[in-house]
Amino acid sequence: MKYVSSIFVGICVITTLAGAAGSPQKVSIAPASRERERQSFAVNLARAINNAELNYKTKNDKYADWATLTGNGDFTETGTKWAPTGFPTVGHAMYSRGVEIVPGWKLRLNVSHEGKAYDLTLEDATDPKCNYAAITDERGLIRQSKVIDCPL
Numbered sequence: 001m002k003y004v005s006s007i008f009v010g011i012c013v014i015t016t017l018a019g020a021a022g023s024p025q026k027v028s029i030a031p032a033s034r035e036r037e038r039q040s041f042a043v044n045l046a047r048a049i050n051n052a053e054l055n056y057k058t059k060n061d062k063y064a065d066w067a068t069l070t071g072n073g074d075f076t077e078t079g080t081k082w083a084p085t086g087f088p089t090v091g092h093a094m095y096s097r098g099v100e101i102v103p104g105w106k107l108r109l110n111v112s113h114e115g116k117a118y119d120l121t122l123e124d125a126t127d128p129k130c131n132y133a134a135i136t137d138e139r140g141l142i143r144q145s146k147v148i149d150c151p152l
Contacts, residue, residue, distance in 0.1 A: 035132075038104075038124060038126075038132070039132065039134075039144060040087075041087075041089055041090060041105075042105065042122050042124065042132070042133070042134035042144075043134050043142055043144065044083065044084050044087045044089075044090045045090050045093070045102070045105070045122060045134070046120065046122055046134040046135075046136045046142045047082075047084050047142065048075075048080055048082035048083050048084065048090055049069070049075075049082070049109070049120060049122075049136070050136055050140045050142075051082040052064075052069050052074040052075070052080070052082045053069075053118060053138070054140075055074075055082075056068070056069070056072075056074075057115075057138075060115075061115075062111075062114065062115025062116065063111050063115050063116070063117070063118040063138060064111065064115075065109060065111050066097065066101065066107060066109045067097060070095060070096075070097050075095035075101070076095060077094045077095065077096065078092070078094070079091050079092040079093060079094075079095070080093070080095065100125055104124065104125050104126045105122055105123070105124065105125060106122070106123045106125050107120070107121070107122055107123075108120065108121040108122075108123070116138075117137065117138050118137060118138050119135075119136075119137045119138075120135065120136050120137065121133050121134075121135050122134045122135075129147075129150065130146040130147055130149075130150035131146060131147050132144070132145070132146050133145050133146075
């Protein structure tokens with residue numbers, strides 16, 4: 001058995017050396033890191049919108065649509081005061097009323113029941129294969145999703 005183990009270790013070493021001697025292979029952890037950063041941004045932006053919605057409802061007895069939140073200065077081209085502490089990317093993002101509220105992110109914010117409820121989907125526009133999204137509503141619970149063929 002020792003002989004078989006030695007051969008296996010030798011083959012692994014030779015394979016590793018052959019791979020190192022051949023054409024350079026790029027080993028990248030950036031896509032996973034980038035995905036985590038984008039998911040963190042989406043979740044924290046959903047938190048910021050939940051905070052803005054709660055504040056608006058406290059003052060107006062109803063929830064607001066995106067045009068109202070941007071119109072009253074909660075989300076502007078210079079940022080938002082509703083970002084969770086420690087998330088400057090959310091706080092200083094450039095928000096717009098366009099299709100992509102932040103470059104690469106599409107928002108669907110539906111206010112219903114005469115302003116007593118809302119649901120929100122924040123979708124990664126740069127992810128056409130898996131369609132990652134952060135989802136929330138007036139309860140403040142945030143969920144993450146992808147199409148069923150992609151791991152979460």
